[in-house]
Amino acid sequence: MPTNVSPEFDKQRQIYEDTEDLEQRIIELQKLLALAPNHKGAERMIADYRKKLAKLKAELEKRREQERARRSGASDEGVIRKEGAGQVCLVGVTNCGKSALINAVTNADLTVADYPFATAIPTPAMLTYEDINIQLVELPGLFEGSYDSGMGRQSLSVARNTDLIAIVIDLSQDIDFQMRVILGELDRARIRLNKEKSAVRVERTGMGGLMIYGIQNFQGTKEEVIEFLKSRRINNIIVRFQKPATFEQLMDALDASVAYVRAMIIATKGDAPGSRERFEELVQKYGDRFDIVPVSALRGENLNEMKRAIFEHLDILRVYTRAPGGKVADKPIVLPEGSVVEDAAAKVHKELFVKRFRAAVIYRESDKIKRRQVGLNYPLRDGDVLQLMHT
Numbered sequence: 530m531p532t533n534v535s536p537e538f539d540k541q542r543q544i545y546e547d548t549e550d551l552e553q554r555i556i557e558l559q560k561l562l563a564l565a566p567n568h569k570g571a572e573r574m575i576a577d578y579r580k581k582l583a584k585l586k587a588e589l590e591k592r593r594e595q596e597r598a599r600r601s602g603a604s605d606e607g608v609i610r611k612e613g614a615g616q617v618c619l620v621g622v623t624n625c626g627k628s629a630l631i632n633a634v635t636n637a638d639l640t641v642a643d644y645p646f647a648t649a650i651p652t653p654a655m656l657t658y659e660d661i662n663i664q665l666v667e668l669p670g671l672f673e674g675s676y677d678s679g680m681g682r683q684s685l686s687v688a689r690n691t692d693l694i695a696i697v698i699d700l701s702q703d704i705d706f707q708m709r710v711i712l713g714e715l716d717r718a719r720i721r722l723n724k725e726k727s728a729v730r731v732e733r734t735g736m737g738g739l740m741i742y743g744i745q746n747f748q749g750t751k752e753e754v755i756e757f758l759k760s761r762r763i764n765n766i767i768v769r770f771q772k773p774a775t776f777e778q779l780m781d782a783l784d785a786s787v788a789y790v791r792a793m794i795i796a797t798k799g800d801a802p803g804s805r806e807r808f809e810e811l812v813q814k815y816g817d818r819f820d821i822v823p824v825s826a827l828r829g830e831n832l833n834e835m836k837r838a839i840f841e842h843l844d845i846l847r848v849y850t851r852a853p854g855g856k857v858a859d860k861p862i863v864l865p866e867g868s869v870v871e872d873a874a875a876k877v878h879k880e881l882f883v884k885r886f887r888a889a890v891i892y893r894e895s896d897k898i899k900r901r902q903v904g905l906n907y908p909l910r911d912g913d914v915l916q917l918m919h920t
C-alpha cells in the first residue's frame with residue numbers, strides 16, 4: 530500500500546469490501562471516499578474508487594429500471610399472458626360451474642369441486658374453435674366485496690383488459706343474487722359491459738408496440754396517431770377506429786379510466802331441476818342487454834353453440850393468404866372486425882405489401898363475385914382468401 534491512509538479509512542475499506550448488498554455497498558463506498566486522504570499520492574486511488582462508485586450506481590439504476598418494467602408489465606397485462614386469437618374471461622359466483630365448463634370444451638383438467646373457491650387464481654386454458662385458438666380464463670369466484678380484496682382486484686384487472694367477458698350463471702341457483710354480485714363487482718372495477726358507444730376502442734397491452742386498425746375511419750393519418758401516442762409516452766397499445774372518428778374521440782378513448790368490454794351470458798347447469806324457469810327469467814330480465822346461451826357441462830349440451838357464440842362475440846375475422854401458385858394458408862391471420870386489406874398486408878409484411886403494394890385479390894366462395902381485385906382500403910370479411918402483390 531503506497532498511499533498513507535488513516536486507520537479509519539482502512540477500517541471503512543474493510544467494511545466496504547465485506548458488504549455484498551448493492552445499495553449498502555454504495556453507501557459504504559461513499560463513506561470511504563469521505564474519509565479518503567487529501568494528498569497528491571492518493572489521487573489515483575480516489576479516482577479508481579469514484580469510477581467504481583459510478584459503476585455501482587449504474588448497476589442499481591438498471592436493476593430498478595428492470596423492476597419498474599416488470600411491475601408495470603404486470604399491471605398492464607394482469608397476470609395472464611394473452612395467447613391465441615382472443616381472450617375470454619369467465620366470471621361468476623363460486624361453484625357456478627366455470628371449471629366444469631372449461632373442462633368440457635378444452636383439454637384442461639381444472640378442479641371441479643362442490644366446495645367454494647376451488648379456483649383461487651386466474652387460470653387459462655385453450656379452446657380450439659375451427660382453425661383458431663381462443664384463450665379461456667377462469668377467474669376466481671366473485672363475491673360481494675371481491676373488489677376490496679387483493680386477489681379480487683387482481684382478477685378484475687384481468688377482466689378489464691380482456692376481449693370478452695362471459696358471465697357464467699348457475700341455473701340451479703337464484704339468478705338475481707348472482708347477477709347483482711357480478712354486475713356490482715364489475716361496475717366497481719369500472720368495467721362497463723356492452724356499453725361501448727365510442728367509435729374508438731383502445732386496449733393497453735404490455736408489449737407488441739403500437740397497433741392501429743381501421744385507420745380509414747380516422748380523420749387524420751396513421752403517422753399522426755403514432756406521433757400523438759408517442760407524445761403521451763404510450764408504447765404498447767391497440768387502437769381500433771370502428772366508426773368514423775375525430776381527434777377528440779381518440780383523446781377521450783385514451784383518457785377514460787373506464788374499460789368497455791364486450792360481454793355475454795353463459796347459463797349453465799341446464800340439466801338441473803328448475804333450470805328452465807330460471808333460464809326464462811334470465812332472458813326476460815337480461816336478454817336485451819346480453820346474448821344468453823344455455824348449456825349443460827354435465828351433459829355436454831349446446832357446447833358447440835356456445836363456442837360459436839364466443840367466437841362471434843370476439844368481433845374478429847379470419848383471412849387466409851394465398852400464394853402466387855394458388856396455395857392457400859391453413860392457418861388464418863386474425864384481425865379485428867372492421868379491418869381492411871391494408872391491416873392484413875401490414876401483418877404479412879409491411880415493407881413489401883403496404884409500402885410496395887401493387888394489387889390485392891379477394892376470393893370469396895360465399896359471394897356472387899367469387900374473385901375481385903381490390904385496393905388497400907377494401908373491408909375484409911371472415912373467411913376471405915387474400916392474395917397480395919407487390920411491385
Ligand SMILES: Nc1nc2c(ncn2[C@@H]2O[C@H](COP(=O)(O)OP(=O)(O)O)[C@@H](O)[C@H]2O)c(=O)[nH]1
Nearest residue numbers: 624625626627628629641642643798825826827
Ligand atoms: N348439474 C350440474 N352440475 C354442475 C354442472 N357444472 C358443474 N356442476 C357442479 O357444480 C359444482 C361446481 O362446479 P365448478 O366447475 O367447480 O364451479 P366453479 O367454482 O365455477 O369453477 C360441482 O359440484 C360440479 O359438479 C352442470 O352442468 N350441471
Ligand SMILES: [Mg+2]
Nearest residue numbers: 627628647648
Ligand atoms: Mg373453478
